[in-house]
Amino acid sequence: MDLKTLHKKQDQLAGSEYQLKVLNDDEKTGKKLARFSEKLTAILLFPLKPLALDIFQVNMGKMCNQVCQHCHVDAGPDRKEIMTRDTMQTCVDLIGQHQFTTVDLTGGAPELNPNFRWFVEEIRKVNPSCKIIVRCNLTIIVANKKYNDLPVFYKTNGIEVVSSLPFYSASRTDKQRGDGVFEDSMKALSILNAVGYGIENSGLILNLVYNPAGAFLPPDQTALEKEYKTELKNKYGITFNNLFAITNMPVSRYLNYLLQTGNYASYMEKLISAFNPAAANNVMCRNTLSIGWDGYIYDCDFNQMLDLKVEAKDSQHINDFNNDSLKKRNIIVNQHCYGCTAGAGSSCGGEVVG
Amino acid sequence: MKTYYNPEDLKKFGTIAEFQKPLADKFFDYYGEVFKEGALTAREKSLIALAVAHAVQCPYCIDAYSVDTTEKGCTEAQVMEAIHVAAAIRGGATLVHGVQMMNKVKEISM
Ligand code: SF4
Ligand code: SF4
Numbered sequence: 001m002d003l004k005t006l007h008k009k010q011d012q013l014a015g016s017e018y019q020l021k022v023l024n025d026d027e028k029t030g031k032k033l034a035r036f037s038e039k040l041t042a043i044l045l046f047p048l049k050p051l052a053l054d055i056f057q058v059n060m061g062k063m064c065n066q067v068c069q070h071c072h073v074d075a076g077p078d079r080k081e082i083m084t085r086d087t088m089q090t091c092v093d094l095i096g097q098h099q100f101t102t103v104d105l106t107g108g109a110p111e112l113n114p115n116f117r118w119f120v121e122e123i124r125k126v127n128p129s130c131k132i133i134v135r136c137n138l139t140i141i142v143a144n145k146k147y148n149d150l151p152v153f154y155k156t157n158g159i160e161v162v163s164s165l166p167f168y169s170a171s172r173t174d175k176q177r178g179d180g181v182f183e184d185s186m187k188a189l190s191i192l193n194a195v196g197y198g199i200e201n202s203g204l205i206l207n208l209v210y211n212p213a214g215a216f217l218p219p220d221q222t223a224l225e226k227e228y229k230t231e232l233k234n235k236y237g238i239t240f241n242n243l244f245a246i247t248n249m250p251v252s253r254y255l256n257y258l259l260q261t262g263n264y265a266s267y268m269e270k271l272i273s274a275f276n277p278a279a280a281n282n283v284m285c286r287n288t289l290s291i292g293w294d295g296y297i298y299d300c301d302f303n304q305m306l307d308l309k310v311e312a313k314d315s316q317h318i319n320d321f322n323n324d325s326l327k328k329r330n331i332i333v334n335q336h337c338y339g340c341t342a343g344a345g346s347s348c349g350g351e352v353v354g
Numbered sequence: 355m356k357t358y359y360n361p362e363d364l365k366k367f368g369t370i371a372e373f374q375k376p377l378a379d380k381f382f383d384y385y386g387e388v389f390k391e392g393a394l395t396a397r398e399k400s401l402i403a404l405a406v407a408h409a410v411q412c413p414y415c416i417d418a419y420s421v422d423t424t425e426k427g428c429t430e431a432q433v434m435e436a437i438h439v440a441a442a443i444r445g446g447a448t449l450v451h452g453v454q455m456m457n458k459v460k461e462i463s464m
Contacts, residue, residue: 167427169429171429171430172429212425214424216421216424216425217425218425219396219397219425219426219427220391220396223391223395223396223397223426224426224427227397227427273365
């Protein structure tokens with residue numbers, strides 16, 4: 001497995017402009033693919049508008065202890081772009097002022113940011129009732145002694161944990177996330193279970209995320225959740241709450257994988273033929289704002305990685321945060337958006353149609 | 355190169371309705387119904403389909419159900435075992451007729 005980020009390899013695909021060029025290049029697919037905006041127009045959803053500003057998602061930086069093959073962030077140990085404490089303070093102020101219902105912390109590995117714990121505690125102070133989600137990659141908990149107590153910290157602050165586990169077998173997980181990741185993930189899950197996460201009636205939520213280890217789409221979430229629960233319980237004694245099945249987005253390293261393996265054209269066609277209007281109605285950008293490590297505002301984490309800042313010109317940075325402009329904005333869509341509308345749809349919370 | 359089988363044709367399966375719509379509609383409705391979760395899970399049905407696809411040696415179905423079983427979370431060992439089931443039944447079906455052959459040979463022999 002390639003352990004270098006595209007950024008480190010100075011690959012063309014590390015740049016957002018080149019990614020957008022590829023996504024809109026009909027030569028790469030051998031035929032003209034329907035534009036996402038046309039699909040939305042046909043179902044009277046274009047321009048796509050937000051319905052609410054409920055979720056404040058913060059990408060705390062691109063630094064990560066892993067280099068997963070499908071990562072849309074191109075995260076890794078060599079990435080130094082992480083959020084400063086000043087930027088976090090501005091986020092805290094906004095979270096207090098606008099009382100978002102959910103604050104969603106992602107990365108990279110958000111816990112690698114040295115101000116992570118401070119940030120969480122400040123958020124709790126200004127918005128005691130909001131749901132705080134941490135997208136924890138599991139292995140960070142066992143990567144170093146100083147992170148072993150993270151589960152206790154999550155618990156103390158009433159955090160909901162969402163973690164990737166591409167499959168309940170080591171071979172498929174490791175192929176996507178790196179050698180030994182499955183074993184470390186099992187250790188981390190046991191620690192989370194031990195403090196009460198994923199245990200019935202504990203009130204401590206531990207959700208897992210499935211995403212396909214290859215160029216195919218996720219299956220029905222409910223059936224897969226059942227299998228995950230049985231397998232993890234029987235083989236490793238591990239329990240969790242819900243499984244979210246997420247579609248891989250043709251962005252960054254996953255886009256690179258598709259191109260390198262000759263799967264790009266068929267994957268895009270597959271996404272397009274699975275376009276589901278109900279899923280389009282519920283895409284997560286309609287109730288989410290995504291904040292980059294440097295404070296810029298995006299419609300979602302994918303647009304963030306493609307450097308597509310929100311259309312609201314007077315509110316593209318948290319220093320100029322303007323609630324009204326953001327509510328009125330048109331959401332910026334492009335060909336990668338097909339990943340959110342295929343089949344049952346996909347968001348950071350899994351399927352979007354029941 | 356011209357070949358009898360073209361992978362692109364798989365996507366056009368639905369177009370058989372152009373020549374005879376009512377029967378195609380009935381077939382596709384039935385097909386959809388068959389593969390829904392039922393007394394068997396959709397995953398089990400997909401594995402059966404993969405095995406049958408190999409038994410009838412339909413390249414379209416092999417393509418479709420290799421993807422479908424993988425999407426449904428079947429492991430490499432599981433899909434291969436499913437094909438061995440098909441092979442065992444095909445092989446067994448040949449060999450069990452050996453009894454018929456033996457009966458005949460014995461019948462006509464001294
Ligand atoms: S997918 Fe998550 S864990 Fe993997 S490299 Fe990207 S940020 Fe890190
Ligand atoms: S990729 Fe982002 S902008 Fe596009 S549909 Fe998905 S959530 Fe919305």
